[in-house]
Amino acid sequence: MAEITEDTVKHVAKIARLDLTESEIKKFTQQLKDILEAFKKLDEVDTTNVKPSFHPQEIKNVLRNDEPKKWKWDSLANTKQKEGKYFKGPRAV
Amino acid sequence: MTKTENILKKAKDIQKKYSCFVTIADKIDTNGKGKLRGIAVSVKDNICTKGMMSTAGSKILEGYIPQFDATVVERVRKEGAMIIGKTTQDEFGFGTFSVNSAFGIPKNPHDIERTCGGSSGGAGCLTVLADFPHIAIAESTGGSISCPAAFTGTVGLTPTYGRVSRWGLIDYANSLDKIGVIGKNVKDVALLFSIISGHDPMDSTSLDVKQEDFTKYLDGKIGGLKIGIPKEYFEKGVDEKIKNLVMKAVKKLEELGAKVEEVSLPNTDYALASYYIIAMSEASTNLAKFCGMRYGLQPELKGNYDESFSNARKEGFGEEAKRRVILGTYARMAGFRDAYYLKALKVRTKVIEDFKNAFKKFDVLIAPTMPVVAPKFDEIAKLEPIEVYMMDILTVAPNLAGIPMISVPCGEVNGMPIGLHIMGDHLQEKKILQVAYAYEKVKK
Numbered sequence: 051m052a053e054i055t056e057d058t059v060k061h062v063a064k065i066a067r068l069d070l071t072e073s074e075i076k077k078f079t080q081q082l083k084d085i086l087e088a089f090k091k092l093d094e095v096d097t098t099n100v101k102p103s104f105h106p107q108e109i110k111n112v113l114r115n116d117e118p119k120k121w122k123w124d125s126l127a128n129t130k131q132k133e134g135k136y137f138k139g140p141r142a143v
Numbered sequence: 144m145t146k147t148e149n150i151l152k153k154a155k156d157i158q159k160k161y162s163c164f165v166t167i168a169d170k171i172d173t174n175g176k177g178k179l180r181g182i183a184v185s186v187k188d189n190i191c192t193k194g195m196m197s198t199a200g201s202k203i204l205e206g207y208i209p210q211f212d213a214t215v216v217e218r219v220r221k222e223g224a225m226i227i228g229k230t231t232q233d234e235f236g237f238g239t240f241s242v243n244s245a246f247g248i249p250k251n252p253h254d255i256e257r258t259c260g261g262s263s264g265g266a267g268c269l270t271v272l273a274d275f276p277h278i279a280i281a282e283s284t285g286g287s288i289s290c291p292a293a294f295t296g297t298v299g300l301t302p303t304y305g306r307v308s309r310w311g312l313i314d315y316a317n318s319l320d321k322i323g324v325i326g327k328n329v330k331d332v333a334l335l336f337s338i339i340s341g342h343d344p345m346d347s348t349s350l351d352v353k354q355e356d357f358t359k360y361l362d363g364k365i366g367g368l369k370i371g372i373p374k375e376y377f378e379k380g381v382d383e384k385i386k387n388l389v390m391k392a393v394k395k396l397e398e399l400g401a402k403v404e405e406v407s408l409p410n411t412d413y414a415l416a417s418y419y420i421i422a423m424s425e426a427s428t429n430l431a432k433f434c435g436m437r438y439g440l441q442p443e444l445k446g447n448y449d450e451s452f453s454n455a456r457k458e459g460f461g462e463e464a465k466r467r468v469i470l471g472t473y474a475r476m477a478g479f480r481d482a483y484y485l486k487a488l489k490v491r492t493k494v495i496e497d498f499k500n501a502f503k504k505f506d507v508l509i510a511p512t513m514p515v516v517a518p519k520f521d522e523i524a525k526l527e528p529i530e531v532y533m534m535d536i537l538t539v540a541p542n543l544a545g546i547p548m549i550s551v552p553c554g555e556v557n558g559m560p561i562g563l564h565i566m567g568d569h570l571q572e573k574k575i576l577q578v579a580y581a582y583e584k585v586k587k
Binding site: 058059062063065066067068069070074078081082084085088089091092093094095097100101102103104105106107109111112114122123124125127128129130131137138139140141142143 | 206207208210211304305318319344347348350410412413416417419420427431434436437438439441444445446447448449450451452453454456457460462465466468469470472473476483485486487488489490491492493495527528529532543544545546569
């Protein structure tokens with residue numbers, strides 16, 4: 051498995067949209083190495099032909115009828131960043 | 144003073160010394176009618192309460208006022224409960240000691256230099272200190288009900304995954320989160336559980352199970368019951384004194400007519416890694432929605448889309464949340480997904496099979512809840528993240544399997560309470576409540 055470096059952490063942070071300080075990057079790099087080293091234990095388990103469990107028990111998909119419903123709440127009630135009936139967001143491009 | 148003022152004043156006094164609340168209600172309705180009339184119910188801060196701030200212990204949700212009640216809150220209000228406030232927790236549930244909280248760290252009523260456990264630490268803390276009728280709504284992902292129950296000497300029930308609606312819960316890990324109860328005794332816990340459990344169409348993972356009154360099963364009779372003692376839960380890392388007290392409790396249950404035998408759950412050792420990889424992977428996707436724009440913390444919009452959101456998340460997330468977002472994102476990334484995330488899900492299957500095999504023969508399994516007593520805050524400060532995760536070795540496997548479990552007080556080690564952990568098969572809450580009640584009655 052590829053070694054975790056500060057560049058790995060920076061790359062992941064970018065994907066996760068998380069600004070990290072230099073000292074956080076340093077610290078997390080070491081901690082990630084330690085944690086993933088401990089988690090290597092999983093390689094000892096033979097999981098050939100074992101199905102993954104996405105839930106503790108099998109869950110069936112639930113669908114409701116595709117009918118419009120009136121929304122009970124004011125979606126904008128908790129935001130400071132709005133204009134008229136819309137959220138105001140940062141520049142997208 | 145009126146009854147209302149009296150309860151709120153007591154809550155404020157407790158808060159001053161112990162920090163178990165994020166928010167205390169301005170007023171409570173004492174005129175409710177129903178099974179919870181006259182009972183104060185506290186709600187863990189990651190469960191939405193209409194008109195009352197709900198932050199999940201995170202700064203990024205500071206100021207967020209839900210416009211609706213979570214299903215569990217709606218159900219307890221209907222039964223006349225007084226919603227007294229929101230209890231402190233680790234941010235989003237990320238922790239074992241409630242120290243990763245943006246709104247105060249709850250202190251253990253038995254020794255204020257020690258933790259209440261986590262992540263539902265405030266719930267455990269308040270349950271000990273409230274001298275008025277009170278039951279707490281708590282929540283567990285990997286042990287967040289059992290741990291504080293054990294550390295504070297209270298009773299904590301984590302239900303079967305899907306038995307209690309998660310609608311209105313601020314998710315940590317969707318395939319693991321369970322809303323449950325912490326109370327002073329087994330009867331209180333059974334009462335609140337009877338009210339909050341049962342199918343809810345608003346949660347697509349809610350099991351098709353009817354509501355039931357569990358208090359009527361509490362008769363103290365457990366003759367013929369088969370108890371399994373999983374040997375892996377008594378191995379290295381578990382305090383000898385805790386093991387002895389747990390086995391003494393098992394002896395009492397044997398005297399009541401239960402049959403006791405050792406059993407092996409061979410994949411126990413792998414549950415911790417499997418749990419953390421799954422929990423962090425799911426957490427990293429759940430936390431993607433917090434971008435400081437629509438609710439909670441809202442810094443000024445600066446720069447483009449990526450820059451603005453990255454900045455809000457930097458300000459709003461605590462250190463453990465950041466660590467879990469990074470690890471969870473990494474474990475799901477192309478090239479690593481099979482090695483970590485998918486592997487963890489397959490190991491989870493093996494852990495579930497261990498339990499399913501054991502429950503073919505046994506009604507319940509009994510083990511210590513936590514390997515140690517509540518540590519001191521200065522000891523916690525020295526622990527590396529992986530050492531903190533290791534504290535969950537006894538609680539992660541049943542949480543990963545989504546089986547119900549209850550922790551009941553089982554004596555003291557060095558003046559601190561410890562927990563007896565009773566685990567049952569899926570939907571067998573009735574059995575674990577019966578055993579817990581029988582033990583509670585004879586232990587005195």
